[in-house]
Amino acid sequence: MGEGLxxxxxxxxxxxxxxxxxxxxxxxxxxxxxxxxxxxxxARLIDDMFATNHVAHGAGLAANQVDVDLRLFVWDMEDDWGVRHVGHIANPVLDEEPLAGRRLVEESEGCLSVPGPFKSLARADHAVVRGRDKDGRELVVEGRGYFARCLQHETDHLHGRLYLDRLGKRERRDALREMTELRDGVLARRAATAERIGK
Structure with a gap:
């Protein structure tokens, strides 16, 4: 097994x-x-999702990204200020902030289910999701900056939406073309990481 996991x-x-x-x-x-x-x-599914996310160098991962039809996602990432956030949430509901008070930030975004490309996308720089932990206890998770982006991205997954759906037609087409070119390299890197940590 790898060290420091x-x-x-x-x-x-x-x-x-x-x-x-x-x-x-x-x-x-x-x-x-x-x-x-x-x-x-x-509990096993959540562990598997963390392992899969780690090997894929992801920020977060939704259950449908490992072919499980459940409203659940995990995250393990650093925010803009170098603070590490690790956790999971089931049945998350994203608080919709009033449009007037919402500050949108345009930054690069990718997705483990679209291996390779990153595209610039505007999202709110603050997000709150409410749900439950694996034992059913109520959970409120608040994020700013990149962590807020992650919470919104993963909640989108549970509604059947990909970040590609938020792009214009041309950017979406470009992303899919780039994925065709980059996919094999990305999958090879994931496999190499899995092997290195004994997975």
Whole structure:
């Protein structure tokens, strides 16, 4: 096993990441039910998602990106100020801030399910999501800057939306073309990382 890995990554198994064009990425995910909270299956899925995200060098990962139809995502990333954020949330609801008070920031954004390209995209620089943790306890997560972008991006996934859907037609076409060119290299790097940490 690799050194310095988070316990979730140590425990988890790497799963295949779904890619743009697969149907599961296009539908609204099913909520995590009361019967699923606190179960070993849900805990294992979260560990697997952390391991998969780590190997893919991601900021966050939604359950439908590992082919599971559940309203759940994980994150492990540094924000603009170098603060590391690690966590998971089930059944997240994004607080919609009034348009008048919302500050949009345009920055580069990519997606593990669109391996390779990054495109400039405007998102709110502050986000709050409310949901539950794996044991069913209520959770409120607040993010600014890049962490806010991550929370919005992952919540989009659970509604069947990709960041590509927020781009203009030309940028979307360019991103898909770049993905065709870059995909094999990205997947090779993920496989090399998995091998290096014994996954």
């Amino acid at each position: 988070r316990p979730e990554v140590e425990r988890g198994s790497v799963r295949r990441i779904t890619e743009v064009g697969e149907e599961i990425l296009r539908r609204r995910c099913a909520p995590v039910t009361d019967a699923q909270f606190g179960t070993a299956d849900l």
